[in-house]
Amino acid sequence: MDRVVIVGAGPVGVASAILLAQRGIRCLVLDRYEEPYPLPRAVHVDDEVLRILQEIGVADEFLRVSRPGLGLRLLDGRHRVMAEFRRDTATGPHGYPQANMFDQPDLERLLRTRLAELDNVELIGGAEVTGVTWDGAPPGARAQGGEGGSGIEGWGGGAARVRYTVIRSGDVRSVGADVVLGCDGANSTVRGIIGARLEDLRFEERWLVVDGVCDRDLGAWGGVHQVCDPRRAATFMQLGALRYRWEFRLRPGESTVDVDTLLTPWLGTIGVRVVRRAEYTFRARIADRWRAGPVFLLGDAAHQTPPFIGQGLGAGLRDAYNLAWKLADGDPRLLATYEAERKPHARAQIRLAIVAGWAMTGGQDRAAAVRRVVLGAIWRVPGLKGLALRSTSPPLRLARRRGLGRRTRPARRGGLAGQAGLADSGVAGGGRRAGRLAPQPLVVWEGRTVRLDEALGDRWATLFCGRPAVAPVGRAIEVTPELDPSGRLRRWLRGRTVVLRPDRVVHRG
The missing domain is CATH 3.50.50.60 (FAD/NAD(P)-binding domain)
Incomplete structure (x- = not known):
């Protein structure tokens, strides 16, 4: 190429x-x-x-130039909190905050x-x-x-x-x-x-997007606010020190709206300079x-x-x-x-966005009342709350046989794209982690503390503890206590040999 x-x-x-x-x-x-x-x-x-x-x-x-997001708050039409899903703004499993505005x-x-x-x-x-x-x-x-x-x-x-x-x-x-x-x-x-x-995935809504710079900090909670009001669904978030975004769903046939009226509940007496006002049609x-x-x-x-x-x-x-x-x-x-x-x-991911959008903004008055009860219950159940905060990225899946490009019926595990000749070397794709992105803790590499990807380089890599279970592919890295002082990488490996593609996706492991 x-x-x-x-x-x-x-x-x-x-x-x-x-x-x-x-x-x-x-x-x-x-x-x-x-x-x-x-x-x-x-x-x-x-x-x-x-x-x-x-x-x-x-x-x-x-x-x-970005700021960590604290998570998601679901509000009713009066801006009362129905549910709050917090994210840890500290370093997550991939070496960065989980949400970044x-x-x-x-x-x-x-x-x-x-x-x-x-x-x-x-x-x-x-x-x-x-x-x-x-x-x-x-x-x-x-x-x-x-x-x-x-x-x-x-x-x-x-x-x-x-x-x-x-x-x-x-x-x-x-x-x-x-x-x-x-x-x-x-x-x-x-x-x-x-x-x-x-292909139309059956979602289409008109929204008004307003970006503005305020005279002073609004003192808002540092995550995304989603107003779950069927009469006027809205989204609000802080992007920078004094930069904010508002998004308001437009009603069918609605051609003009008073932006000042829409922003007043958020601003009070604080002034704002509107940087952009644009109507978008959100589609799937x-x-x-x-x-x-x-x-x-x-x-x-x-x-x-x-x-x-x-x-x-x-x-x-x-x-x-x-x-x-x-x-x-x-x-x-x-x-x-x-x-x-x-x-x-x-x-x-598109289908998840559609479901999330309906859950947070859809329905009529009776559905909205039911939703408030359900969301309140989710807020009180730690397991479900944790599920709401889980990464939205599903594992990659590609079923294949007799060649990298031939597709068969979807497989439950494995079958990811491999390097030319990789299967012939005895390192076929598969395993319960196949298709998932490897974590990225800090490691000690060549005398420096770096994020894992810097040690991996832009190539295939094999991670193992002790002795590799297969012939290493690409850069072979033995994960020792000296390389992995936090123990995060060793706990993730659990003694397995893992082959990573250049995009850090697990090919085998």
């Missing part, structure tokens, strides 16, 4: 470029806008996704800065992609008309060609690529080019295909989710991480596992 063209320079597109460039793959990023979108959109990532930002090289900087322009600035540090990436803004061609592509996907030169040294051939228009001049150019990544959002041009259609949709030939869909181009569990951006970054190491590996069989692993995972 030598050259990748990425369509879209939002967080998913830029993250994909960084992950690939760090693995030695040249990337060209094309975006129709000349500057990053300046207004906030995504506001939350969990500790699993923060590990991806760590791999990208911006995690520590991100921690300085932020302002998206801050994250985009960090990603663009990191991108500029890499020599094998070029970003062209003001470039609108109009066509992609490849051998075997449907006729509708083939770019028509004259194509000028790319102006980019060494971007002549490849399995695909991408045609784009320079918006300022009107010049039409084309570039060759081994792979094309469609990271161009919910209204994806690339999705249309490959003929993918969106997933593309029926995520690939055609050398063209792949990632992020909102492949899936769209309601925001109720805060996994929209995280899902796209998981796509990028899953695909980047497989592209770098060079085995074409691995590329067949991208959609097979990521699509069920994304669908599961």
Whole structure:
């Protein structure tokens, strides 16, 4: 894999470029806008996704511009607390707070800065992609008309060609690529080019989103507030020192609302400068295909989710991480596992978001009264309360036989994508941990205390205590008391040998 063209320079597109460039793959990023979108959109990532930002090289900087979330409060229409689910803001099993609130322009600035540090990436803004061609592509996907030169040294051939228009001049150019990544959002041009259609998962609501900077701190509880009022469901959260977000569900047919009236219960006499006021339609949709030939869909181009569990951006970054190491590996069989692993995972998170949204905002008056009783009961049951706070990320599952790309009926365990020749070496995937993300405690590596992923590197790794049960794959690390002074990693291993993929997912163990 030598050259990748990425369509879209939002967080998913830029993250994909960084992950690939760090693995030695040249990337060209094309975006129709000349500057990053300046207004906030995504506001939350969990500790699993923060590990991806760590791999990208911006995690520590991100921690300085974000704030740990305390959890979730469910409020009734009078803003009385019905239930509270607290998260520990200290370091969790993945090395970071479990919930992290932020302002998206801050994250985009960090990603663009990191991108500029890499020599094998070029970003062209003001470039609108109009066509992609490849051998075997449907006729509708083939770019028509004259194509000028790319102006980019060494971007002549490849399995695909991408045609784009320079918006300022009107010049039409084309570039060759081994792979094309469609990271161009919910209204994806690339999705249309490959003929993918969106499956409607039956959720659609109109919401008003208001971002503002207050004159002084509101003194609010430091988690997400969800107003479970069928008359006006709402969400409130603090993003920065004086930055806040409000989201209000709009009623059917409602065209105008008085923002000042909506904000008054939260603000009192405190002033606010509205940074953004935008109406959004929250939808649940997933593309029926995520690939055609050398063209792949990632992020909102492949899936769209309601925001109720805060996994929209995280899902796209998981796509990028899953695909980047497989592209770098060079085995074409691995590329067949991208959609097979990521699509069920994304669908599961979307369905969870739908259920959470209905539970927190749906129903009429009688249902709302029942919900208050049920939520109050959950609040008092430690086991159920713990379940509500558990990570929303399900394990990856990919059933296969006789080859990495052949799918069979879903398996309960194992069957994850493996390295070329890995099964032949006697290290087949499987085990009760297969498909789950390994934890990331602090370890002592080469005389320094570091997070585990820094010791693992961007490769396969085998963790074991004493003697490995199988021939080690990739970097072999014996987990000793000296390496693992806290004992967290040894307690997780429980004497087993665990083989980890480059994305820290357990292949065997």
